Amino acid sequence: MKKEWDEKQERKQKIAPIFMSTGIVIILLLVVFCMFYFHSSIMKEGLKDSIKYNQYDKHYVLITGNNADPLWDSIYEGALEQAVEENAYVEYLGKNLSVDYSINELLQIAIDAKADGIIVEGNESEETTALIDKAVTSGIVVTTVFYDSSQSKRQSFVGVNSYNLGQEYGEQLLELCDESTERIFVLMDTNATDSSQNIVYLGIKEAVEKIKDNQIAIQAVAVDNENAFSAEESIRDIIMDTQNIPDIMICLNAVNTQCAYQAVVDYNKVGEIKIIGNYDSDTILGAIEKKIIYSTISIDARQMGNLSIQAMEEYMDTGHVSGYLPVNTKIINEDNVNLYRNAKQEMIEND
Amino acid sequence: MKKMREVLINRWKKLTIQLKLTLIFIFTSFIIFAVMFFMYLNINSMIQEIDKVYVSNVKLNELTDSLESVHTSMTDYLNTKSSDSLENYYRNEQEFRDLLDSLNSEVIDNDMLLMEKNIKSMSEGYLVLTNQTMQAKRGRNIEKYNELYEESCGLFSYINTFIYSLNNEQFKSNSNNYKLLLVSLQYLEVISATILIAVTLANIILIFLLTKSITRPLMKLARAANEVAEGKLDIKLVNVDTLDEVGIVARAFNKMILSIRNYIEQIKEKMETESALKEKELIMKGHLKDAQLKYLQAQINPHFLFNTLNAGAQLAMMEGAERTCLFVENMADFFRYNVKKINQDTTIKEEIKLVDSYIYILNVRFSGEINYSKEIDSSLEAIKIPSMVLQPIVENAVNYGIRNINRKGFIKVAVFQKERKICISVKDNGIGMGQSIIDRIMRGEEKETDLSKNSTGIGLGNVISRLKLYYNREDVFSIKSDGMNKGTEVLLYIPYQK
Structure with a gap:
């Protein structure tokens, strides 16, 4: 009995230092782990502002009269996609502003802000035409999109016939x-x-x-x-x-x-x-599936954005560009709405 | 690593308890201090981050103010053309330009930074316009400065809108950051508390273990002391390998236990030898008493008997019966010896004499059947031996050896020295004995049966035990026999002492 107790005591004595050093190691690990954890979490918070943004050579702006229209969002996406390839960035001017400016005001702002190129939803008003001319004279490339300002000095028009x-x-x-x-x-x-x-x-x-x-x-x-x-x-x-x-x-x-x-x-x-x-927003496509809308004509808005950037790049490279670039249209009805929807879904996923 | 650990453990063992306790305190305090320091750093950097959150908004507000001042001072100048306003204008313009320098001017895919770029470009354009306006005013070109003023007012409002919008956007994102920071600050608090608790617990365990390493030897010592107090001296020695105060006490304790043990051992040995001696004496006495009793049984009154025998011998002499006289004399000698020597040691010579008497008596009784011969080394005749040893052996040889044989019986007694022993041999040519009987006799198991007839009453067993006790050794006696009818030789070995 006593011998057993002694042996137990001896075993304890052997185990104690192991236990002790393990304890210390665990404490140290815990402290180091927490140190890293906090450091990384604080750095993450701190870095929120300074996430590496990409820098580009050229600054294009997109000006529309109706920035609530999903069509223009698609055009913007298309333009941006193309612009990034050309080492340029497109700003959707007016989108983040607290005041709703008209196309003309935005044109003036774009000129004052010394943008490299303007993509604008054109119209035939004299004022717009004059502003487009002013922009072109101050060295800014202008492309009208969707609607044209045919009387202006704009370099190109991208739209549907x-x-x-x-x-x-x-x-x-x-x-x-x-x-x-x-x-x-x-x-x-x-x-x-x-x-x-x-x-x-x-x-x-x-x-x-x-x-x-x-x-x-x-x-x-x-x-x-x-x-x-x-x-x-x-x-x-x-x-x-x-x-x-x-x-x-x-x-x-x-x-x-x-x-x-x-x-x-x-x-x-x-x-x-x-x-x-x-147009082909989800709501509209859903309505076609429900047979409330018979069919819709969709303009390839992304292509429109792409083409407008291409036109400006071409003009900057060569000094001339075709005055009119046509955009494809597509009819969506009950028969092909699913097909179209899947294709769209795929494109979003690829993005 | 292992070596280092050993070195550390050795160092630790050499420290005094006071130093050990101090070190433990310093070590655990250091751990707590390190953790606290780390937490303090974390919280501090967190607070700094929070401070930084709204800096961008403050900057933008400054920018708006500065732009406002530029515009106001220009308007002032256009109104009054005062040199004060001109001075103000230039100062404000410089300030504004300084502020503009900090704005982003690159094309970057972040809307806020892009807005900064727009603000910068527009502001630069605006400053060009205001300068032109001022110059036109100086040149009194009323139409031009009015037109330029209008234009700059438009641009001013655009810039203001942009700054305002940017401020809004930044405020949104900053608020988001602020919220996140606050949340992580709360997390930090919780986790800090957790770490502190964990470290404190670990510290407690550590202190417990370290102090245990100090007190464990003490406990061991106390336990050992308790056991000693209970009278258990054969405990394991306290194994303490530290060099501190406890180690010193433990080693002293061990020494004490060892010396006590030694002392007790010595006493024990002494007592044992004493008791062994006493025991031997007692046994010896017992055997003698036994022999005596047997003689007394056999010889009711030897004094009376041998006096009577002497009277008989004198009577025979007077009547001229010489042989009768010799016989009666021998008998008288025989009994006298018994009476005289029973309690004391005797010599070999006396013993042999007794045997002579005995044989003579027997030869008279049994009319000369026994051929008795002697071969004595006379230099050994004076050696002392216990009394009544030889005669029982001869008696045995007569009774069991040659009594019942048809041929003539011989008995030969020899005394000689062999190596460092004196041998006394009693040899007969009788019926001999088997090995099993020899063994039984040697072990003292054979019972003497016919005490009543023809016997002095002392058996072989008694002789053997007495010899063993007397000389305190086992090899004092041996019996040799070659088998049936080949005789027996009984040998006594007596250590030779001068």
Whole structure:
């Protein structure tokens, strides 16, 4: 018994130093680990501001009249993607500002800020034309996008051929028209001053006229897009006007399309009013799947952004560039909406 | 590593308890201090980070103020054309330019930095415009300076918007950082407390173990002392290899235990030898008493008997019966010897004489059957031996050796020196004995059966034990026999002492 106790004591004596040194090592490890942990966490916090940003040679700005439109986001992404390849950076001017500046004001700012190039949603107003000219004279390359300022000295225009676009709308319309179709509204943007909408309208009208013995009344309806939310109100007004309900609505931009779709759903006019839309936002694609929107014409917005940067780069390299660069359009309807959606998803994942 | 550890352990063992305790205190305090210092550093750097968070906003506010001053002083000059305002304008312009220098001027894919670049470019443009305006004012070109003023006002408002927006953006991101920093500060507090607790616990364990290493030898010592107090002296020695105060006490204790043990050992030995001696004496006495008792049983009153025998011998002499007279004399001698010598040592010579008497008596009794011969080294006749040794052997040889044989019986007694021993041999030509009987006799197991007839009553066993006790050795006696009818030789070995 006693011997056992002695042995135990002796064993203890042998184990004690091992235990002790292990304890010390554990403490030291703990302290060192915590030291590293805190250091790294503090460094992480501290480095938040100084994350390495990339530096570029050229500074381009994108100026649009409506920076809420998802179309312009896509154009911006396309432009940025291309610009980074050319060692340039694109700023979406006005996006982060506390004041909503008009295109003209933004143009002035871009000139004052001495940007290297301006991508601008053009229009035919004199003031814009003058500002574009001023920019070009002060050595800034200007590309108009989507809408042109044809009278200005802009180096290039990247956009859809409005007449072709009209034709495509027309084709969609023909598929949709039947004997009961009486009234077609084409929703037009009031503050678009260029002629492109008119050309689109013309294209649509030509298509409608191909139908023999038609009783169809085609009508351009002005939608006020000047103030925030005004488009939505205008479209609701149209739908609530029960006397004058259209059979088919053709929307020429993304915002109008989305508004029209929402209004049709809200006022329970699904099936009664058919919509031909523009652009390919998720909402719009969803509406096509639900058969609320018949089809939409999507402009390859990214390509538009790409092309505008390419145009500017080409001009800077060679001193001249083609004055008009066409952008592809694509019709999305019930048949190919899934395909399109998957392709889009893939592209996002690749990004 | 191992060597270093050993060196350290050895060093530790050499320290005094006071020094050990001091070192333990310093060591644990150092650990706590290091941890505290590290935490203090962490919290300090964290607070510095938090301080830095809103610096960018402050800078931007300064920029706005400075821009405002430039614009105000320009407007002032345009209004009053005072030299004060001109001076103010130049000073403010310089200030503003200094502030602008700190802004980013590179194209960088961060919106805030890009805004800084825009602000810088626009501000530079703005300063060019204001300078032109001032010059136009000086040149009194009213139309031009009005136009330039308008233009600069526009630019001024743009710049202000930009700064304001940038300030907003930065505030958002700074607030985010601030929140994160606050959260991590809270984490830091929690984890600091945890580390402190852990280190404190570890310290307690460490102190416990270290002090235990000091007190363990003490405990061992106390335990050993308790055991000694309980009378257990055969405990293991206290194994303490430290050189401190406890080590000294432990070593002294060990020494004490060893010397006590030694002392006790000595006493024990002494007692043992004493008791052995006493025991021997007692046994000896017992055997003698036994022999005496047997004689007394056999000879009721030897004095009376041998006086009577003497009277008989004188009577025989007077009647002229010489042989009877010799016989009775021998008998008288025989009994007298017994009476006289039973309690004391005797010599070989006397013993032989007794045997002579005995044989004579027997030869008379059994009419000369026994041929008795002697071969004595006369120089050994004076050697002292215990009494009543030889006669029982001869008696034995007669009774068991030659009594029942048909041929003539011989008995030969020889005394001679062999090496450093004196041998007394009693040899007969009788029936001999088997080895098993010899062994039994040697072990003292054979019982003497016929005490009553023809015997003096002292058996071989008694002789053997007495000899062994007397000389305190085992090899005093041997019996040799070559087998049936080949006789027996009994040998006594007596150590030769001059």
